[in-house]
Amino acid sequence: MSADMIDIKAVRSDFPALNQKVYGKDLIYLDNAATTHKPLSVMDRLVDFYSTINSNVHRGSHYLSTEASIAYEGARESVRKFINAARPDEIIFTGGTTESINLAASSFGRAFVKEGDRILTTLMEHHSNIVPWQRLCGEKGAELKVIPIDDGGNLKIDEFKELITKKTKLVAFTYVSSVLGTVNPVREISRIAHENDIPVLVDGAQAPQHLPVDVRNLDCDFFAFSGHKVYAGTGIGVLYGKKRWLDAMEPYQSGGGMITSVSFESTSYEETPLKFEAGTGNIAGALGLESAIEYLNKIGIEKIAAYEKSLTEYALKKLQEVEGIRIYGSSKERCGVISFNLKGVHHHDLGTVLDKLGIAVRTGKLCAEPLMEYYGISGTVRVSFALYNTKKEVDTLIEGIEKARHVLQAG
Amino acid sequence: MTINEIQDRIIREMIEFEDWMDKYDYLISAGRQLKPIDSSLKNDDNLIGGCQSKVWLEAERKNNKVRFFADSEALITKGILSLLLRIMDNQTPDEIKNADLYFIEETGLQSHLSPVRANGLGAIVKQMKNYFD
Numbered sequence: 001m002s003a004d005m006i007d008i009k010a011v012r013s014d015f016p017a018l019n020q021k022v023y024g025k026d027l028i029y030l031d032n033a034a035t036t037h038k039p040l041s042v043m044d045r046l047v048d049f050y051s052t053i054n055s056n057v058h059r060g061s062h063y064l065s066t067e068a069s070i071a072y073e074g075a076r077e078s079v080r081k082f083i084n085a086a087r088p089d090e091i092i093f094t095g096g097t098t099e100s101i102n103l104a105a106s107s108f109g110r111a112f113v114k115e116g117d118r119i120l121t122t123l124m125e126h127h128s129n130i131v132p133w134q135r136l137c138g139e140k141g142a143e144l145k146v147i148p149i150d151d152g153g154n155l156k157i158d159e160f161k162e163l164i165t166k167k168t169k170l171v172a173f174t175y176v177s178s179v180l181g182t183v184n185p186v187r188e189i190s191r192i193a194h195e196n197d198i199p200v201l202v203d204g205a206q207a208p209q210h211l212p213v214d215v216r217n218l219d220c221d222f223f224a225f226s227g228h229k230v231y232a233g234t235g236i237g238v239l240y241g242k243k244r245w246l247d248a249m250e251p252y253q254s255g256g257g258m259i260t261s262v263s264f265e266s267t268s269y270e271e272t273p274l275k276f277e278a279g280t281g282n283i284a285g286a287l288g289l290e291s292a293i294e295y296l297n298k299i300g301i302e303k304i305a306a307y308e309k310s311l312t313e314y315a316l317k318k319l320q321e322v323e324g325i326r327i328y329g330s331s332k333e334r335c336g337v338i339s340f341n342l343k344g345v346h347h348h349d350l351g352t353v354l355d356k357l358g359i360a361v362r363t364g365k366l367c368a369e370p371l372m373e374y375y376g377i378s379g380t381v382r383v384s385f386a387l388y389n390t391k392k393e394v395d396t397l398i399e400g401i402e403k404a405r406h407v408l409q410a411g
Numbered sequence: 412m413t414i415n416e417i418q419d420r421i422i423r424e425m426i427e428f429e430d431w432m433d434k435y436d437y438l439i440s441a442g443r444q445l446k447p448i449d450s451s452l453k454n455d456d457n458l459i460g461g462c463q464s465k466v467w468l469e470a471e472r473k474n475n476k477v478r479f480f481a482d483s484e485a486l487i488t489k490g491i492l493s494l495l496l497r498i499m500d501n502q503t504p505d506e507i508k509n510a511d512l513y514f515i516e517e518t519g520l521q522s523h524l525s526p527v528r529a530n531g532l533g534a535i536v537k538q539m540k541n542y543f544d
Contacts, residue, residue: 023431346485348464349439353487356431364463378465378484407439408486 025358033384075290096237100224105132107249115141153180153329176206180329232292236285246272353404418514438490
């Protein structure tokens with residue numbers, strides 16, 4: 001399919017936030033790995049919910065509550081289809097990837113991890129796929145071991161195999177690195193883990209907005225992602241879990257909406273997913289997520305992937321021509337982000353100058369301090385793309401970097 | 412010159428610039444003029460928390476005047492440090508403690524720094540004021 005088949009002008013007109021000036025300059029938004037802008041259809045959905053069927057779900061005996069419950073479960077079904085889960089009750093709504101991973105760490109940890117056990121993660125993880133496991137291991141007396149990477153930013157699969165022991169209980173790793181852009185071989189890692197009867201959790205925060213996700217094909221046991229990085233609002237996310245794991249896990253939080261009966265002596269819980277959804281969830285957010293998925297489906301995720309691939313390759317080629325640039329990560333399988341530094345220039349200074357030119361990028365440690373430590377740097381500049389970015393914007397970015405380089409480089 | 416006289420001069424220098432890139436050029440050249448500090452002073456004791464880029468601040472007292480030495484990894488931050496040192500260096504502890512640094516607001520620095528950077532600036536000023544308190 002041709003990469004040119006996205007009508008970029010029409011797409012951009014769906015995102016009102018793109019059409020603004022900052023410091024008198026046209027906004028160029030290249031911080032999409034942090035959060036994407038939202039299409040009108042997502043915002044309309046929130047307004048529509050609060051203007052019509054606003055009510056609590058799974059509780060009321062009245063019309064609005066029934067309608068809202070149907071809509072909420074409809075959104076769950078849309079998420080199921082989006083990632084091709086086997087069943088809708090394998091989809092748990094959370095506040096975002098971080099909460100999804102915390103839920104998994106807490107509930108899986110309580111059920112399956114004990115003293116002397118081992119959890120594996122990787123060197124390229126976001127803090128949100130390190131710290132929950134670190135805390136779990138601390139509480140249980142288990143150990144957290146790290147799968148190393150090579151200089152190009154690829155996981156060392158052989159060393160991963162060597163880290164597997166009989167006491168290894170879970171492998172938690174990212175699908176797409178939020179720093180390096182590396183797309184990890186999820187299927188291969190899952191296969192190796194499963195050969196040793198170990199489940200895997202995939203941090204999918206940087207994946208479903210860029211490439212088709214099929215959790216059954218990936219054969220992952222858990223998959224976490226955020227709504228706000230896939231063009232939906234903040235405060236809604238998903239934890240997918242294979243039903244047999246979810247059934248064996250304890251609730252995460254407890255309270256209303258997740259019980260079948262409560263007395264002061266004992267409480268019995270709902271089945272999954274409700275047992276993991278204590279309290280009133282982000283109902284409007286879930287509907288907004290459904291609208292975002294519909295938006296992506298309307299364009300076609302394969303088309304988006306092809307368009308972004310050509311955009312990222314163009315940006316890589318242009319960036320490589322900048323004098324004194326160092327790009328982190330050179331994996332053949334990559335998408336979404338490019339992180340770099342300029343010789344003699346602090347990343348924060350470069351980000352500040354780009355900002356004044358209207359170009360939004362991320363700077364700093366990118367919530368990945370161990371990876372920064374590995375490269376021996378205090379941070380990077382990161383540009384990250386969405387389906388609405390253009391080659392022209394990349395050209396303006398390069399001009400901005402050249403301008404910043406002249407202003408900032410010593411001598 | 413007094414703290415306020417120096418601040419007023421900086422305000423006059425900076426309000427000439429209409430484009431914020433020019434203000435940043437000004438900060439960057441101020442940053443280049445900041446005398447680097449000895450690497451032995453770049454230690455954890457002198458590191459100021461709350462800054463996005465590392466900032467080190469050291470002070471000593473001589474004849475009831477405070478001498479400040481500061482450095483940062485980032486050039487624009489060095490520029491801001493350079494302005495602060497221009498104002499606060501070689502003043503008495505009392506003057507430093509009671510200084511009202513209105514130049515931050517009046518030059519537009521406050522509103523043009525990200526909240527994180529503005530917090531960092533606040534942390535540096537607080538450290539300067541508390542040094543010999």
